[in-house]
Amino acid sequence: MTAPARARTRDGATPERRVRVGAVTIAPVVQFHYRVDPLRFFPDLDVGAIDEDAWYWRPPYREDGMLVIDIGAFVVRTPQRTLLVDAGVGNGKHRPNPSFDDRDDHWFAALHRAGVTADDIDTVVFTHLHVDHVGFATRFDGSAWVPAFPNARYLTTAAELDHWTGGSAAGDRARLGDYIGDSVLPLRDAGVLDVVEPDLRICEEVRLVPAAGHTPGNICVEVSSAGRRAVFAGDMVHHALQLAFPERSTDFCVDRCGASDARQELLRDIADRDVLLFPAHFPNATPGRIRTDPAGGYRYDPVEGEPL
Numbered sequence: 001m002t003a004p005a006r007a008r009t010r011d012g013a014t015p016e017r018r019v020r021v022g023a024v025t026i027a028p029v030v031q032f033h034y035r036v037d038p039l040r041f042f043p044d045l046d047v048g049a050i051d052e053d054a055w056y057w058r059p060p061y062r063e064d065g066m067l068v069i070d071i072g073a074f075v076v077r078t079p080q081r082t083l084l085v086d087a088g089v090g091n092g093k094h095r096p097n098p099s100f101d102d103r104d105d106h107w108f109a110a111l112h113r114a115g116v117t118a119d120d121i122d123t124v125v126f127t128h129l130h131v132d133h134v135g136f137a138t139r140f141d142g143s144a145w146v147p148a149f150p151n152a153r154y155l156t157t158a159a160e161l162d163h164w165t166g167g168s169a170a171g172d173r174a175r176l177g178d179y180i181g182d183s184v185l186p187l188r189d190a191g192v193l194d195v196v197e198p199d200l201r202i203c204e205e206v207r208l209v210p211a212a213g214h215t216p217g218n219i220c221v222e223v224s225s226a227g228r229r230a231v232f233a234g235d236m237v238h239h240a241l242q243l244a245f246p247e248r249s250t251d252f253c254v255d256r257c258g259a260s261d262a263r264q265e266l267l268r269d270i271a272d273r274d275v276l277l278f279p280a281h282f283p284n285a286t287p288g289r290i291r292t293d294p295a296g297g298y299r300y301d302p303v304e305g306e307p308l
């Protein structure tokens with residue numbers, strides 16, 4: 001029997017910081033700290049065969065036998081634009097997962113401390129439409145779920161929207177709750193959801209990169225400015241274990257082989273270069289550089305950034 005997942009609310013120990021990529025500033029905004037039994041992510045993992053001292057199997061990546069899978073979003077500010085990449089689990093939403101159900105996190109307060117209000121966000125990009133990436137996209141106005149960022153366009157791809165609103169995802173929607181109904185469809189109904197090409201250039205510094213696999217319309221978000229580069233990988237790298245074993249996909253990947261191929265291509269592209277990777281769920285959403293490990297796979301060199 002696997003242990004249950006656990007959630008811990010963000011508190012004073014949750015870092016608040018920003019990272020600069022040329023003229024672009026990026027602030028991770030963690031919603032809460034999430035701990036999951038490794039076998040929920042990797043059901044065929046031979047846990048007993050893993051070296052307890054392996055870097056990806058120690059804190060901060062694993063604590064008390066649980067994988068650290070923190071949840072939140074990223075604010076990206078260019079000289080002209082203010083974007084949000086992904087949108088966490090959200091607050092006040094009914095979910096079968098008790099750790100996601102009816103949350104009341106002070107995420108907007110953390111957003112404000114990052115120097116941004118809901119009104120400032122002009123673009124919300126979803127790397128994909130899983131339940132833990134769309135939650136803050138809408139808020140309850142007393143009678144209905146409405147867009148939470150009143151001045152924003154929300155971006156997804158056709159393959160992604162078609163998958164999650166179609167019959168092939170019915171089982172997942174039953175398991176995860178009707179999150180498409182309360183967090184995505186209200187955007188479409190309000191006319192603020194843009195179905196875009198997976199290689200869209202959003203502005204001079206920010207573009208989308210197709211990366212199907214984890215989900216059918218999965219994308220990366222790439223930032224380039226003044227010769228510096230960063231990649232928001234969403235769930236392509238869910239946990240540090242997948243840096244050491246890049247071929248390994250999770251039980252949440254819709255196409256495990258496709259996800260494995262996309263992850264390995266991304267890591268080959270950015271390894272041993274000055275490219276910052278922002279995985280969606282690393283501890284405290286800490287970005288880092290990817291380095292080839294002579295022992296196999298890759299290592300992670302975290303970048304803490306400046307305190308806010």
Ligand SMILES: [Zn+2]
Nearest residue numbers: 130132235280
């Ligand atoms: Zn996720």
